[in-house]
Amino acid sequence: MSAFRSRDHYELYHYTRLSQPNNIRLVRLLPAAIDNDELRVELLEQSLSTADGVYTALSYACGDTSLAIRRPVFCDGRIIKIYPTLHSFLLKIRHQSDATLIWCDGLCIDQGLDAESLKERSHQVQMMFEIYTTAQKVMVDLGDDLGDRHDDFIRSLYELAAVPRQRLGAVVPEKYILECYEDEDDEEDGHEEGDQEEGNVLDQVARKANGAWKPASCLSQHSTLTSSEQSSRSLGEGRSVEAVVEALIRILPDCVRQKWLWTSLFDDLLARPYFRRLWVVQEHALGREIVFMIGRSRVHGSKLARAISRSFTALMSCITTTNAISEAARAVSWRDSKPTPVTFTLRHYKVMNTSGQLSSGLSLLVEQTGSLASADPRDKIYGLLGLCHADERNHPSLYVDYTEPFEDMRLRITRYFLSNGAPFVLYRSVGCGSEAPSPSWTFNFGATEVDTLDDSIFADGTCSGELFSAGYSPCEATQRAFSPLLSDDSPLLTLSAILLPTICTVSSPLAFITHGSDRSVIQKWTSHLLGWAAEQGILIGVDFFAALASTVSADTFDYLGEKHRLSSDAMLPGSGALTASFWDAIKYIKDGVSRIDFPPDLDMRSSAIFTSLVGFATDRAVAIATPTEGLEPLLYLVPECTEPGDVVAVFVGLPTPLVLRPAEPEAGQEGPVFRLVGSAYAHGMMDGQVFSTSLPEQLIHLR
Incomplete structure (x- = not known):
C-alpha cells in the first residue's frame, strides 16, 4: 500500500x-x-x-x-x-x-x-x-513570460530605462519629456530611483496620454490650428513629425526600430488582466517598493516606469495632435491598435498628485477608476478606502461590511457622496430601468462603462472644460450650490429644479456604426432624423437644422467658438450654432432641403471633428418636447430608454439636466415624485437660460 x-x-x-x-x-x-x-x-x-x-x-x-x-x-x-x-x-x-x-x-x-x-x-x-x-x-x-521574445523584451525594457534624459532633450521639446521627482543622474551616481519617481512618471504619462487619446468630445484638448501649424508649433523649430521620429529612432535603442517592441511593451504587458483590476490601484500606490514579475524575470518598478516614460516621450512627440499623425509616427506607435487599456491603466496606475501625496478624495478615486473591474461590486468602494486620508477612511459612513445587503450598502454610499459635494453619482445612477430594489437615484458603482455625456461630469459636479452649466453649477461664477435634502428614514432625494416641457416624441437610438467614416455616420444619422422629424409633422427649415445640429453635437463648436472666443478656418466664423461638419454632412442629403442655403464647401481636415459629434450622441435618442407658452419646441438628447411622457428637469447646481419619469406619490406626500431615467442635453438651456424664463423653480422628489 x-x-x-x-x-x-x-x-x-x-x-x-x-x-x-x-x-x-x-x-x-x-x-x-x-x-x-x-x-x-x-x-x-x-x-x-x-x-x-x-x-x-x-x-x-x-x-x-x-x-x-x-x-x-x-x-x-x-x-x-x-x-x-x-x-x-x-x-x-x-x-x-x-x-x-x-x-x-x-x-x-x-x-x-x-x-x-x-x-x-x-x-x-x-x-x-x-x-x-x-x-x-x-x-x-504580471503572469507568464513572453515566449521566444521574452529575453529580448526584458533587455529592451532595461535599455529604454537607461536612455538619458539629456539625449531625449536634444531631440524632443521639453513639454513631451516626462519629468521625474528624483534627479535623472541618481542612478548613474549609484542611487536607485524611488517610488515617487515611479508614481510621478506614470501620472504624467496618464495626463499626456489622455490629452492625445481622450475622446474628441473632451474639448479642452482640441487645438484650432491647422495640421501644418500644429506640427510646427508643437514640435518647435519648424521640424516635421517625420524628422522628430527619425531623430528619436537614432537615439533610442536598436530594439525600438522593430515595431514589435512597442506592441509588446503596451499590448502584451499593460493590457494584461492585472492592470484591469481595481485593487491594483491601492496595492501599487501604497507599496514602499514595487517589484514586477514577468514570468520569472523580476523588474523593479522604477525601471518599468522609466521605460514607459521613454516610450511615451517618443510617442507623444509623434502624436502631436489628433490632426497631425503621420505615417512615420504610425510606424513606431500602436495608436491604431489598443490605446484604451493603456490609457486607463496609466491613469489609475499610481494615484498620486504632483506633490507625490496620495489622493484623499474617495469621490475622485471612484470617478477615475470606474472602468476597472472587481469581482465583488462592493469592492469598487472598499478597494479604494486605503488611498483616502485617515479622516475620510475612518468616516462613520465608510465602514467595510461584507454582511450588509448590497442595496443597503449602495444607498449608504450614495448618501455619503451626495452629502459631501459629489453629485456625479446622479449621472451614474441605477435609473428606473433597473430591476434593482434601490432608489433610481442611487449610485451604480458596479458599472464599468459610462457614455460620453455622463463621462464629462467630474466627481465634484463640474464638467470637462466647463462645458455645461444648465443649473448654474459650480462651473459658473454664479455658484448656485447643489443642496440635496436627504433623510436616513426615507428613500427619497429632494432637490430644487425647474421642469421643462414634457417629452411628446422620441426618435430611435442613434446607433454606433462600426464601418465607414465619421462623415458617413453623421450622414446616416441626419437622414434618419430628417425622416423622423417629417413623420412628426415638423417644419424643416434653417432654424430646425440649427437646433438639430447643436443638439446632436451638444453645442461642441459653440463652446469652442463662443465661450473661448477662438476662431479657425476649421469651423464656421463667429458663434453660429451650425457646426461645419454637420452642415458638411447635411448638404449631401438633397431631398426636401433644396431651399436651404448651405455654407460653402469646407476642408474637413480631420475625422476628430466628426468624432466630437458622434461621441455625445452615440446610443442616445433625440426627443421633442411639447411646446409651452412663451417657449419654442425644445429638442433634447436623451438616453435611449426615454419614453413619451417623461420630463426633463434642470436642477440647481447640476451641470446637465436629467430625464425623469413621473411616479405615484405615497399617501400624504406633497410635491411631484419622479424616478430618475438619466442625463440629457437640452438645446438652448445649457447655460442657465432656464432661470430667466417664467418657469417656476420647485422642490421635487426622486424615488
Whole structure:
C-alpha cells in the first residue's frame, strides 16, 4: 500500500479567529528543492505594530475564481484551496533553501462565506492601508513570460530605462519629456530611483496620454490650428513629425526600430488582466517598493516606469495632435491598435498628485477608476478606502461590511457622496430601468462603462472644460450650490429644479456604426432624423437644422467658438450654432432641403471633428418636447430608454439636466415624485437660460 495520500483525502484547513483587532496573518512559504514540489506553508499570527518591513505583500490578478479549478496549498497537514494565479505566483517566488514571509489575501484572510469569516474579511479590508504600507515591498505578478521574445523584451525594457534624459532633450521639446521627482543622474551616481519617481512618471504619462487619446468630445484638448501649424508649433523649430521620429529612432535603442517592441511593451504587458483590476490601484500606490514579475524575470518598478516614460516621450512627440499623425509616427506607435487599456491603466496606475501625496478624495478615486473591474461590486468602494486620508477612511459612513445587503450598502454610499459635494453619482445612477430594489437615484458603482455625456461630469459636479452649466453649477461664477435634502428614514432625494416641457416624441437610438467614416455616420444619422422629424409633422427649415445640429453635437463648436472666443478656418466664423461638419454632412442629403442655403464647401481636415459629434450622441435618442407658452419646441438628447411622457428637469447646481419619469406619490406626500431615467442635453438651456424664463423653480422628489 502506498505511503502517500491523495489530495482528495486531506481535510480542508479551518482558520482560527485572530486574537487581537490589530493582528494579521502572515504566510511562511516553505522552501522546496524542486520546482514542481507541492506548495507548503505555515500561517502565523502577527501584530501589525511589530511587523514593519518584515514581510512582502503580493499583488496579482485572481483570474478564474471557480471552486472547481482551485489549487491546493498544504498547511499543518490540511489543504487550503487558492486561485490558480496565486498558486502559480507562489511557485515562482518560492526559494530552494530559505522560507519566505509574505502576505497575500488568498491565504491570510479567511475566504469563508459564514458570518464570522465575512466579519473578519470586513475588518481586514478596512486595514488594507496599514497592511500595504507596513510591508517591506509589494511584489506584482504580471503572469507568464513572453515566449521566444521574452529575453529580448526584458533587455529592451532595461535599455529604454537607461536612455538619458539629456539625449531625449536634444531631440524632443521639453513639454513631451516626462519629468521625474528624483534627479535623472541618481542612478548613474549609484542611487536607485524611488517610488515617487515611479508614481510621478506614470501620472504624467496618464495626463499626456489622455490629452492625445481622450475622446474628441473632451474639448479642452482640441487645438484650432491647422495640421501644418500644429506640427510646427508643437514640435518647435519648424521640424516635421517625420524628422522628430527619425531623430528619436537614432537615439533610442536598436530594439525600438522593430515595431514589435512597442506592441509588446503596451499590448502584451499593460493590457494584461492585472492592470484591469481595481485593487491594483491601492496595492501599487501604497507599496514602499514595487517589484514586477514577468514570468520569472523580476523588474523593479522604477525601471518599468522609466521605460514607459521613454516610450511615451517618443510617442507623444509623434502624436502631436489628433490632426497631425503621420505615417512615420504610425510606424513606431500602436495608436491604431489598443490605446484604451493603456490609457486607463496609466491613469489609475499610481494615484498620486504632483506633490507625490496620495489622493484623499474617495469621490475622485471612484470617478477615475470606474472602468476597472472587481469581482465583488462592493469592492469598487472598499478597494479604494486605503488611498483616502485617515479622516475620510475612518468616516462613520465608510465602514467595510461584507454582511450588509448590497442595496443597503449602495444607498449608504450614495448618501455619503451626495452629502459631501459629489453629485456625479446622479449621472451614474441605477435609473428606473433597473430591476434593482434601490432608489433610481442611487449610485451604480458596479458599472464599468459610462457614455460620453455622463463621462464629462467630474466627481465634484463640474464638467470637462466647463462645458455645461444648465443649473448654474459650480462651473459658473454664479455658484448656485447643489443642496440635496436627504433623510436616513426615507428613500427619497429632494432637490430644487425647474421642469421643462414634457417629452411628446422620441426618435430611435442613434446607433454606433462600426464601418465607414465619421462623415458617413453623421450622414446616416441626419437622414434618419430628417425622416423622423417629417413623420412628426415638423417644419424643416434653417432654424430646425440649427437646433438639430447643436443638439446632436451638444453645442461642441459653440463652446469652442463662443465661450473661448477662438476662431479657425476649421469651423464656421463667429458663434453660429451650425457646426461645419454637420452642415458638411447635411448638404449631401438633397431631398426636401433644396431651399436651404448651405455654407460653402469646407476642408474637413480631420475625422476628430466628426468624432466630437458622434461621441455625445452615440446610443442616445433625440426627443421633442411639447411646446409651452412663451417657449419654442425644445429638442433634447436623451438616453435611449426615454419614453413619451417623461420630463426633463434642470436642477440647481447640476451641470446637465436629467430625464425623469413621473411616479405615484405615497399617501400624504406633497410635491411631484419622479424616478430618475438619466442625463440629457437640452438645446438652448445649457447655460442657465432656464432661470430667466417664467418657469417656476420647485422642490421635487426622486424615488
